[in-house]
Amino acid sequence: MARRKYIKSEHAKKLEKEMLTCTNCGFCKSVCPYFEDNQWDPSVARGKVILAYGLVRKEIPADQSVVERLYQCTTCKDCERRCPSNIKVVDIVEAARADLVAAKCTLPAVEKIIDNIKKSKNPYGEMGTVDLGAPVREAEVGYFVGCTGKYRMPEIPKHAISILRKLGVDFTLVEEVCCGSTMQRIGAKEKDVTRLMKANIDAAKKLKIKKMLFTCSGCMRMFKEQYPKHVQVPFEVEHLVQFLAKQDLKLKPLPKRIAYHDPCHLGRHLKIYDEPRKVIQMIPEVKYVELAESKETARCCGGGGGVRATEPQAAQRIASRRVKSASEVADILVTACPFCVSNLRLGNDLIKVDIAIKDIAELVDDLLVA
Numbered sequence: 080m081a082r083r084k085y086i087k088s089e090h091a092k093k094l095e096k097e098m099l100t101c102t103n104c105g106f107c108k109s110v111c112p113y114f115e116d117n118q119w120d121p122s123v124a125r126g127k128v129i130l131a132y133g134l135v136r137k138e139i140p141a142d143q144s145v146v147e148r149l150y151q152c153t154t155c156k157d158c159e160r161r162c163p164s165n166i167k168v169v170d171i172v173e174a175a176r177a178d179l180v181a182a183k184c185t186l187p188a189v190e191k192i193i194d195n196i197k198k199s200k201n202p203y204g205e206m207g208t209v210d211l212g213a214p215v216r217e218a219e220v221g222y223f224v225g226c227t228g229k230y231r232m233p234e235i236p237k238h239a240i241s242i243l244r245k246l247g248v249d250f251t252l253v254e255e256v257c258c259g260s261t262m263q264r265i266g267a268k269e270k271d272v273t274r275l276m277k278a279n280i281d282a283a284k285k286l287k288i289k290k291m292l293f294t295c296s297g298c299m300r301m302f303k304e305q306y307p308k309h310v311q312v313p314f315e316v317e318h319l320v321q322f323l324a325k326q327d328l329k330l331k332p333l334p335k336r337i338a339y340h341d342p343c344h345l346g347r348h349l350k351i352y353d354e355p356r357k358v359i360q361m362i363p364e365v366k367y368v369e370l371a372e373s374k375e376t377a378r379c380c381g382g383g384g385g386v387r388a389t390e391p392q393a394a395q396r397i398a399s400r401r402v403k404s405a406s407e408v409a410d411i412l413v414t415a416c417p418f419c420v421s422n423l424r425l426g427n428d429l430i431k432v433d434i435a436i437k438d439i440a441e442l443v444d445d446l447l448v449a
């Protein structure tokens with residue numbers, strides 16, 4: 080990366096006025112998982128807003144420290160909830176990142192993800208196929224697995240597939256490519272993200288899908304919130320938990336204390352809070368416990384926004400705090416996103432507390448009577 084380079088800020092410039100509404104009140108410090116981790120003001124929302132403003136005004140160069148700070152954001156949106164000025168912090172961070180990528184002033188881990196997706200259509204750079212035991216064919220219900228489920232946590236889509244079969248749903252997998260979430264979060268070019276969107280929509284159209292189900296909250300948010308801004312989405316978009324909440328599930332009893340971790344993409348971004356809780360509470364003998372910080376105030380797992388790749392140790396520490404607080408009240412921490420499961424488990428590798436961490440697909444499939 081070039082040192083002391085002043086960059087064009089084509090994307091962030093559009094949000095310059097938004098940046099100026101930051102009063103520096105510091106309320107964002109009370110919620111930002113990154114600030115909680117490193118206690119550094121440039122890493123909190125207001126710090127990143129100031130850095131983005133400095134880049135736009137060409138008052139600061141895009142040097143290593145500035146670039147690192149702008150990638151210290153999981154895009155969890157908790158600061159936006161807390162911000163009295165309603166600043167769109169996530170949009171500002173992502174716009175600044177887009178300018179950094181365009182100026183070739185980014186981090187090696189970010190370049191690697193973009194390169195991987197261009198070459199292999201997934202952020203992990205996996206070239207092979209993964210057999211999840213279900214076909215691709217015409218059906219009204221599609222299941223979009225997502226890259227993390229497919230390449231890193233295949234047991235989760237296998238559980239989802241098993242659930243759909245037990246419920247007698249006529250479904251199909253999709254010849255999918257990365258949904259584009261990671262690319263968009265880290266600032267890749269819009270045309271590269273749109274290319275992925277078009278490929279997924281075309282693949283779904285060929286199969287005549289009318290409803291697409293998701294187990295990954297990040298993919299779900301892309302299709303629900305971002306795709307319609309760029310492409311026509313000719314099908315209904317639903318997370319598996321929303322689908323399950325409408326079913327009459329016959330579940331075996333489980334006399335355990337279960338807490339639910341709201342993935343930021345599904346919770347704060349899409350405001351889907353009730354359905355996962357409803358599904359968990361369908362389980363006979365379960366004692367559902369609400370975490371102190373839940374729903375709108377849920378703490379982030381720490382892995383999103385590219386942080387798991389750019390600063391894995393910070394992602395792990397942030398996750399460990401979430402797991403520790405859950406372990407004080409629950410036997411099982413359930414969530415609805417393979418990426419959160421993966422990062423929360425990584426967090427527990429650090430502290431090794433006595434709690435099982437599961438995706439809701441795994442929990443339901445293990446208890447669902449066929």
Ligand code: SF4
Pocket residue numbers: 100101102103104105106107108124125128158161162163164165166168
């Ligand atoms: S809460 Fe909002 S207005 Fe206050 S310092 Fe943070 S970003 Fe600025």
Ligand code: SF4
Pocket residue numbers: 110111112113114122123124127151152153154155156157158159168169
């Ligand atoms: S989106 Fe989350 S990680 Fe990013 S600045 Fe706001 S609170 Fe911090």
